[in-house]
Amino acid sequence: MKSTLTPIGVRDYSPEETEALSRLKQEILAQLSSSGYRRVLTPSLEFYETIRDGLGPKLAKQCIKFTDSHGQTLVLRPDHTAAIARSLSTRYSDESLPIRLAYVDPVFRKDPQRGETEEWQAGVEHIGDESIAADVAVIDQCIQCLKACGITDFGIDLGHTDVLASYSEDEQAALLDGDYTILDNLPKRGGIECLDEFPALKSLYQDIQSSGYIDDRVQANLGLVKDPSYYSGMIFDVYVPGYGKRLGSGGRYDGLLSRFGRDLPAVGFALDLGAIQEYLA
């Protein structure tokens, strides 16, 4: 008999699983919409030549590529932020800033172990506001979305691209590769006391503290690093104790939109709905 299985990295959803996923999507969209974020759709197909400018080197390698009928290389949408940044080059020119957009759709990537994958993500793009207040608002929005999903024991680790930049070139490459053996100590994690050398992260952390609605679940982490060719300021990761996978992540990427011809600062986050669903199950 012919195989009736799907590729490993994708899956069917039963009516019950579909219902559970839909409920998550609705809760998140209701939360985002109440805060002024409007949902957008981008196509599942993009030109590789175009979208590649909005991807870091790691994500560019993870693209699922194929050739269209004219010989051009297409990719299945590898990233929402890059696709929305691309769409900004031809739209929203008359809108007042900040532009608040939301998405709830899958991304398609090659995973070294699981092959070609489809992963549902929900997230926001907060465009045209470079203030710390925008950083805080986006982290708060992420927290509200987690709560809307019924997750209360989450933690958020907060970092900044300044921290990675303070290391030597060799150390930066090692840290991005998950190699801490080059360091003499484990990078610090904790509260305001760790942050004297990093004024930008310190003032962000202070603002988060004084905003009151974010409690001690937010910790500063000097070991948190993300691709510096993409991120340009605040970065964060979402986790829950006892579950080994990341539930989401976010950060600021002020240089990204200019690669598509709109020089606007931007900050956002994406939640991994598959991980959230697995955790809640």
Add this chain to the structure above:
Amino acid sequence: MSPLVIAVAKGYLWTAYQECLAAQGIELDPKDTDSRKLSVRDRSGNFEFLIVRSTDVPVYVQEGAADLGIVGQDVLAENPADVIDLFPLPFAGCRLVLAALKGAAKTVPQNARVATKYIHLTQRYFYEHNTKITPIKLYGAIELAPSRGLSDYVTDLVVTGNTLKENGLVELETIFTSTATLIANPMSLKSKYTDISSYYTQLREHYAS
């Protein structure tokens, strides 16, 4: 409080690591370690050890089934995983070497057949040397391959190199030098930071003295 879960490669690495644990005052019940139990808690209950195949250690840690792992650097390099490599441990030292029968060319010719358990590391090495080889994946008794005409060269893990010599093979080059290393799940490094940080410091201080 939930214990720190540490996946450890079974065999000589687990044996060597038990000496390290004993020296640090982390006590195991001999009844447990002598048995075939796959998971063992220390007396304090602060640590739980999962004794698994070496190649499975990065998988346990990446997936969060263990917070930490103790595994050979060779295994980690051969099976890349989304984990944090924290600290090299000075035991379970070994080398991945290139070897051949006496009289074989020292420079590996294009399209040579190379038998190995370590396909990834071997291919990376030859790629860096601009040599295209035909790898032959074997799971054991690599030393036998050249004399039986199965391959022209081998890459194999050695501690002393005696097994290679006994099988008439000559070491040509060291491809990779390895010891054990401590790895962590990136999310555990957040949610259990305090516990992991204090164990990390304890290990560093142990090996510094």
